[in-house]
Amino acid sequence: MSVSEAEIQLGQSRALEELKALRSSIDNIDAALVHMLAERFKCTQKVGVLKATNDLPAADPAREKIQIERLRQLASDAQLDPDFAEKFLNFIVREVIRHHEAIAAETGN
Numbered sequence: 227m228s229v230s231e232a233e234i235q236l237g238q239s240r241a242l243e244e245l246k247a248l249r250s251s252i253d254n255i256d257a258a259l260v261h262m263l264a265e266r267f268k269c270t271q272k273v274g275v276l277k278a279t280n281d282l283p284a285a286d287p288a289r290e291k292i293q294i295e296r297l298r299q300l301a302s303d304a305q306l307d308p309d310f311a312e313k314f315l316n317f318i319v320r321e322v323i324r325h326h327e328a329i330a331a332e333t334g335n
């Protein structure tokens with residue numbers, strides 16, 4: 227028995243409803259990510275000032291190593307690809323270090 231045009235349309239309209247609900251959740255998650263990143267950068271900005279005014283280096287590879295190990299484990303436990311989690315952290319940390327170098331340059335260090 228073939229699937230009628232009406233059944234196809236019903237299936238599609240249900241799929242579109244589900245897509246809409248999923249996209250609404252994705253939009254909420256994206257908003258949360260932006261707010262969390264904004265808070266993280268507020269903290270790292272303060273760390274940058276602290277480092278620049280106390281002659282400390284912008285980057286701390288030992289700290290990063292610990293963070294990567296921790297994040298990889300958290301990702302693995304949460305069924306998220308640990309390689310992706312590491313790349314994501316490195317992407318953020320690179321930007322933070324760039325900010326720290328800029329703060330140090332402004333401060334004259």
Ligand SMILES: C=C(O[C@@H]1C=C(C(=O)O)C=C[C@H]1O)C(=O)O
Pocket residue numbers: 270273284285286287289290293318319322323
């Ligand atoms: C924020 C810091 O500075 C840098 C940025 C880090 C980060 O974004 O988590 C971690 C280590 C540092 O290379 C820090 O030293 O804690």
